Amino acid sequence: GDSVTQMEGPVTLSEEAFLTINCTYTATGYPSLFWYVQYPGEGLQLLLKATKADDKGSNKGFEATYRKETTSFHLEKGSVQVSDSAVYFCALRAQGAQKLVFGQGTRLTINP
């Protein structure tokens, strides 16, 4: 079945550091890929998405590129801020499907 694997957390960085959170997936066809972020006590917020190979999703300084050849969708940010501290989820939605399949989440803490 479809699955998403994220890098193990937690991840702790200093402010202004470079961030990468790895995400790989297993799915047939061409799924749509998403990154969601969850702040303490809240639901999930869509961070960015990509719907076809080589698409780059971007938002609030975060970027991720849909790599079909490596089945990856790694999240990157050039300079993180304390306010980026949250749990980040990579997810896929198979072609024609409604269900989102999530990775296990990566807890990110940014220290000032």
Added chain:
Amino acid sequence: KAGVTQTPRYLIKTRGQQVTLSCSPISGHRSVSWYQQTPGQGLQFLFEYFSETQRNKGNFPGRFSGRQFSNSRSEMNVSTLELGDSALYLCASSLGNGGAEETQYFGPGTRLLVL
């Protein structure tokens, strides 16, 4: 445009009771999906409703059920609560057309504690 709303935000129940959670989707969205989030199992899909019909179902026991009304609002019900049902229940709405750009937007969740 108002986002997805869920009520109540917090619930405390005891084993054996039942509970009903409510979700109001974004205006114009016809699909509502429900997910359960726990520390051990992560985010798991419960079911999806579209035009008042359950269109997809996850791997949960029959104690978990739902429905959708003509205004696209949805409810989920859990009967005979067990301790393991303690979780954050998230509702997400989307247009429901299944296209590549289809995106689910989540509500703040209902946190259920079963004692």
